[in-house]
Amino acid sequence: MIEIEEMKYKNLSEVKERINKNYEFIQQLESLIKDQATDMEKLMLITLVGYLYSLYITGQYASAKLEKELIAIGNRNIKFLPSRDAKKGRILIVMTVSANVGGHSVLVNNWIRWDNRHQYSVVFTEQEHNKVVEFIRESVDVSNGKIYCLEGDAILKAKRLLDISQNFEKILLFTNMHDTVPILAYGNRNWKIPVFFCNHADFRFSFGFSVADKVLNLAPYDKDKTERYRGVAEGKSVLVRFPNGGQIVGNVEKSGSEKNQKSKEEKKHILAEKFGFAEHEKLIVSAGAEFKYKNIVGFQFDMFVKTLLKKFNGKATFLIIGADKESDKWKRLYEQTNGKGRAIGILPRKYMDELIEVADLYILSFPMIGAGAMVAEKAKVPYLALFITERGMDLYGHNAARTVDELLEKSLDVLNGQSDCYLGQMAKSFGSKEEWSSKWEKVLEDVKEHHITEICPKRLIETQEYVNCQLMQETASDNIETYINSVQINGKVRKKIYELDQKYEMGIFKKDIYENYNEKMALSDKHLKLYLTAIKWIQLKQKGKSIGSYLYKKGYRTVAIYGMSYMGESLVTELAGSQIEVRYGIDRNAQGLHSAVKVYQPEDALEQVDIILNTTNIENWKILENMKEQSIPMLRFDEILGDME
Structure with missing residues (x-):
């Protein structure tokens, strides 16, 4: 059995209490919206509330009330009449920001690359031109599209977005969860061009469902959740898989096996020298953001690594890509395994893919599953995933484990030579480029005109919420503190946030109000x-x-x-x-x-x-x-x- 380390929550009852406190905290702030004197003050507070919902686990995944208020604000402040005809075959993707790490930007990149029937442009609501990632730029260029970056406050951005969007036949939202600009724009009573919303972060609350003519879900689990708990009608919710299964498509970030013809042994020799592992021993690799490895009740990734290496008699190296090598947990693992198990931090995608390709075993991150399985499958590397919830489990077949002990047993099978049955068949589930493109075309053809959608969301507290609350609570509080100290919030609201922070033990403010004030003055x-x-x-x-x-x-x-x-x-x-x-x-x-x-x-x-x-x-x-x-x-x-x- 995997040994247990003391954690913040002793049991799931404490986790549920934390989830309910999160919800009550945000509800208290939400109740202040009606008291704001101006639309801009209301908009500021709605944006903050949306940001809070998207970071904290509350069981709330959409809000009809907040989206209706955003639509009303947009219509009061934006006068819009179409002045140009949409150009056939053109699709406008709306993003908040792009990034070199994570799957969100890869999803957009692959969408553009796999759809050769349409021309794609991208507009960013919160990113400057010089910070747009290179592979997105290249894909838009290949598609003969353009990149736009919006400026000004949310209302000015929404006005500009409407003006740009007139030139396109369809609109596709890949926005961040708290982004209010698309609702302010496409909630306009005179907007008629169809809008599609990609539900790319199913585990988070999100704005955007009211203005979506179709919600695109990446997995059956997501589709079910969209309909039952985000409150979207079944006919407006469809399944469209991640193009290429999450492995990046294009010329910029090709994996090592595509870029050169070196053998696996030659590449492993080069990487062994670079990352300091013994090339004659087994190599185990995992990759994911630091928070995806956070220890929770019943699941501790570092203890799994320690136990696996011990049972394999230390004849392997386990590299964890993306994990914070400076954290005490990973330093302790390094010491306990004599350097065999270690975090190596965030790497360029090139090195991450190459390490997966030369590995003897790839373990997906847990408690929250990350990416990398398709890279492993393409390179014929055995891979395994631990599933705490049912989401995505249908894709993994024999490569899935339901318990840590089962994952341990299957890992030892692979390391001892029984690897053929763990090479995976996920690519078949995602389908070919042609199959995906045909499905997407049918979804596009199904919507002729834009209409506001009535949503009826309900709260949900099940296994995924218990897991994600433990993973995300502290990081959420840190991010909220940074956000609150970087935006204009009126004094009464700011004071109320401080009071509620203490009442509900949110842990947002590490310093008192006067220290935070002095830091804002320094900025x-x-x-x-x-x-x-x-x-x-x-x-x-x-x-x-x-x-x-x-x-x-x-x-x-x-x-x-x-x-x-x-x-x-x-x-x-x-x-x-x-x-x-x-x-x-x-x-x-x-x-x-x-x-x-x-x-x-x-x-x-x-x-x-x-x-x-x-x-x-x-x-x-x-x-x-x-x-x-x-x-x-x-x-x-x-x-x-x-x-x-």
Whole structure:
């Protein structure tokens, strides 16, 4: 038996109590909406309530009341009459943001790639152009579509979304759960173009069902839940599987087996050197976000790893991709297994796929199942999954386990050579590209005109809710604190949130109201400094002074730019027509940026340049002490502007 480690909840009764407290907390905040003086204040609070519902487990998966209020706000504030005819064959995908990690952006990418009959464009409600991930850009380009990014408050975004959307025959929503912009837009009484909503995160509350002419569900379990608990009529809810079973399609992120012809042994040798495992021993791999491995009542992934390695006499290495290698749990596992079981953090998709492809066994994350099974199946690697709920179990057949002990037994079967029966048949369940495309075409043809949908949601507290509450509660509170401190919330509402936080023991605010206030003032000070720097720059340009000329006179020819947000990108553009060459940018969020120059992280090895221009408010010495390359001189951009005056 797997040994048990002490956890936050001693039993499921405590978990249910926590779920009900979450629900009561949000209901109390929701009751304040009617008291808000303006539509913008109502919209702010509805957005917050939706965000709370989407992060905390409450058993609530949709809200007719909130969506009706959003539709009413949209109609009061947006005057819209169609002014152009939709163009046949064009589909507009609406996303909140894209990301290099997780399955959401892969789903959008694959949808575009597998549907060759239509032209796809994508509009983002909360992402800037330079942060849209590359593989989405490439797929839209292959489809001959365009990328749009909305700006302004939610009402302005909704107006712009309506204007853009007139050009398309169908609308397809892949938005984040709390996104109110599509409801504000497509709830308009004059909107007639059909809207489809992809239920891509079945375990979360979501906005959008009222404006969906069809809800697209990725699994039978999801379809049933949409109809029974989100309150969508059966005729408006359909099953459309994840294209290509979740494995990314396209040219940018191809797996190792597609990109080169190295044998499995050759690739394993290269990866063994890179990640430090013995290539002559068995390799077990798992991949998933950190929260998917969180220990809950009856299920502890780290203890499973420890027990499996012990029963196999330590003749294997178990790598957990995506798990936080700095957490105490994984450090303890490393020590207890003499380094055989270890978390290796988030990896680029290329390395994640290659490690799965050379593994002797792939174990999907639990308590919450992650992706990777299709990568393993395509590479003919045995894979196993533990199912705590029934969702998706029909796809796995013999590869599924219902208990930790059964998973342990099947894992040992594979490691001892009985692997053929665990190679999987999932690809057949997802169907071919042609089958998927034909199904999607029928769904599209079934809807001719848009109508508002009446939904009748009900609360649900079953196994999935017990599991997800334990996995997500603490992370939800951390994310909510960050969100509340970054948006404009009126004083009365903010005070009420603090009071309810204490009453229901939500754990949102780690500091008192005065400490949080001081931190917000510090953030405001940062924004003020950036604003004043921008003003100084504009004034110098009005006087005909050039940054490029200034740097050239100082003897600089090659530069790097630290801080690649708006200020950094603007400086790249400024210097493009000068005698100064911008070799590269440096930014902590390098992987999420799209820039005209190559962007590195501070800890990367950097090419020598004459000077680094620091466009942030952080002191030079503080930046340099965290950089691998510390010999390159650095100048603060605001000091350069001051010297030019």
